[in-house]
Every structure is written in C-alpha cells, then in structure tokens.
Amino acid sequence: MSGGLFIAVEGPNGVGKTTAVTHLAARLDADGRNVHVTTEPSGTPFGRLIRASEGALTGRALALAVAADRYAHLEAEILPALEAGKVVISDRYVQSSLVLQRLDGLPLQEIWHYNAHVPPATLSFYLHNAPEVLRQRVARRPRRSRLERVGSPEQEIALYQEAFTFLAARGWRQVRTDCRDLDPDEVVAQLLRDMEQLGN
Template sequence: MTGLFVVVDGPSGVGKTTASALLVRLLTQEGWPVHPTKEPSNSVLGRTARHGTDEYRGLTLACLVAADRYHHLETEVRPALKAGKVVVCDRYLPTSLVLQRLDGVEPDFIWRLNRHADRPDLTIILTGDPTRSRVRAEERGIHSRFHRGGPDAGRRERDLYAHVATELQNAGFRVHHHDVGEHTPEQVVAALLVEVRRLLTATPAAQATTTDADLINES
C-alpha cells in the first residue's frame, strides 16, 4: 500500500471530529490526496452499530463494531491507500479498546477480535478536560448510551484513552497522544500536522526503521 493511514481518536466531545476535518483541509491545501472517513462507517453495519448501542451490548456490540471495521477496511480504506491517498479516519481501534471495555468486554477478547485489522501508520489520541468534553458532546447531541453518564463517566473514558495510548505503544503502534488543554482546534491541528508531515516526507525505508524512541507521547 502506498498511501498513509492516520487515525484520530479520543473521548466524545474532545474535538476529534473537528480536528480530523481541519487536518483533512490543511493536507488538501498542501496538495496531498486525502480521503476522510470515520467509524462506525456509513454502511448498514456501521449505522446499526452507531445507533444501536441501546439494543446491542457487550460481546454482541463488540462483534458488530469489528464486523463494520473489517468491511470498512475492505471496501473503503484499503482501496484509498492503494490509490496513494492519505486516509484520515475519525475513530478506529482505540474506540473499541475503550468503549467495549467499559461495556464489560475483556481486553484480550477485543484484541483477538481485531487482530486482522490493519495497523495505522499513525494513531492520534486526543484527551482533555472531561467536563468540557461532555458539555460539547451534549451540545452536539448524544446518540450513544456510552456518553450519557455525566462527568464521572467522562473521566473514566478520558483515563481509559490515556491508558490505551500506552497499551497501543507497547503493542508496537506509532502513537501521538495529545492533551488539548486550552488550545484552539487550529493550535491542536498545527501540532498534529507536524507528525503527519514527518511521515509523508520520510522515505519508506526510514518509516520502516523507526524505533520506539520515535513514538511521541504528550500525556
């Protein structure tokens, strides 16, 4: 595959969708061919997963989300990468490792269920103040039972995303963990763009020999 697979993930309301859209816009302005996408996908499987969190729980929901992911990879992500595009995906494996874990699914099962999912070239995890994130999520509209628990649930979600950032690094993923703090979306994306440009301008050999010391964790 000749493209670049970038994932932007994090708690609901932290600003990942805004950051993803802005990252796509700036990369496009720089002349890179970009394919924006998201999970759950816009397929029937994805819509069922997105709007079915009150009906489906635990192992059932975890399997449904994984099925949508494999279909998404096969029908959209891999073809875009093969065409040399920068795929920017709003949510991916970190969401499963957090939300399915909050739903009582064992982490080992989540990893096994997703073991054939493609590894992104860069996984960006955004975290921030959970109270502010919950307010933003409520203003946007809550559609999932995972995001109705108030500040305490927000803190658990934020803390799990920070834990998952380390978990992914330990599994060999290239991770950039960024706390949004008081920064504007433009300031956040400026930092993210540095990391994406670094991969876009590196030679394939340089990317292949990157060591763990090159993984960036701004917790």
C-alpha cells in the same frame, strides 16, 4: 498500505475528533495531498445499522458487530484508498473499541481478540482535554449515546491511556495531543508538526 498514509484520530467523547479530522483534511488537501476522510462505525448500510442499534446492542454483540464492520470497512474502503496513494483519515479506529467496549463490560483481551488481525494505522493521534471541558461539551449535545451516558470523561481518559500503552507494546505508532486551550486550527497545526517530525 503501499503508497498511502493512514491516520486515525482518537480520544474521549467531546474532545473534538470530528472537528480535527475535518480541519486536518482541509489543510492536507490545500497542500496538494489526496485525502479520503472516513469514520467508524463506517458509512456502509451495516455501519449505519450499528449506529442506529447502539442503544439496543450491548456487550459482546456490539463488540463483534463493530469489529465485523471494521474488517469490511478496511477491505471495501480504507485499503483500496491507501493502495491508490491517498491519505486516509479515520474518525475513530481500533482504540475506540478498546475503550468503549470496556465501558460496556468486556475485558481488554477479549476486545483485542476480535481486532487482532486489523492492520495498525500509519499514525494514531490521541486528542486530550480536561475532563470538565469534555463533560460540558457532551452535555450540550441534543442526543447522547448509551455509552456516553454509561461512562465519564475520567473513565474514558484512563482507558485511552491503557489502550495507548497496550498498542505501543504491539508496535503501533501513536502520538498524544494536548488540546487544552487550543482552538481547532491550533490543534491541527500541532498534528501537522507531529506528522512532519515523524516523517509523514
């Protein structure tokens, strides 16, 4: 990751990850940073196939497919961008697997086994909001994924807390961001303050 900065934006469904990534990228770009935005599953044909098949792929099959896409995503897109000195911002990363695949019935240690060779992000943000806010936002979506229907905001919040603790014990640099009563610009302002305090 020489020269670059890798930021992962995480959190339960409906918390505003994609909006935060878009606004953060715009702010960093305006500050003269060379920014590359990406997402998981990736935008490759394989990643798009996973998204299209999420209703049919379940359990171990989905976990393995997502992990395979992540390794390919790193090799083809993320690591080259970091080596070029870019700020890479990813909408979801390993933490999403540690949460969503658990909703799909797999134990934490098995999911980690599939992802254990993935390098940590330079900094991971965990966005948080009240369960009732998350529930309302997800309910307004025209289409809900299978895992959005299986889980609940309360379950996702609890599993993200477990993922935070699990990865902290493995040296991952992580920050929790409380988004309650904040608009997108205020959320990004908090992310930028945290980045500055941590020397990023």
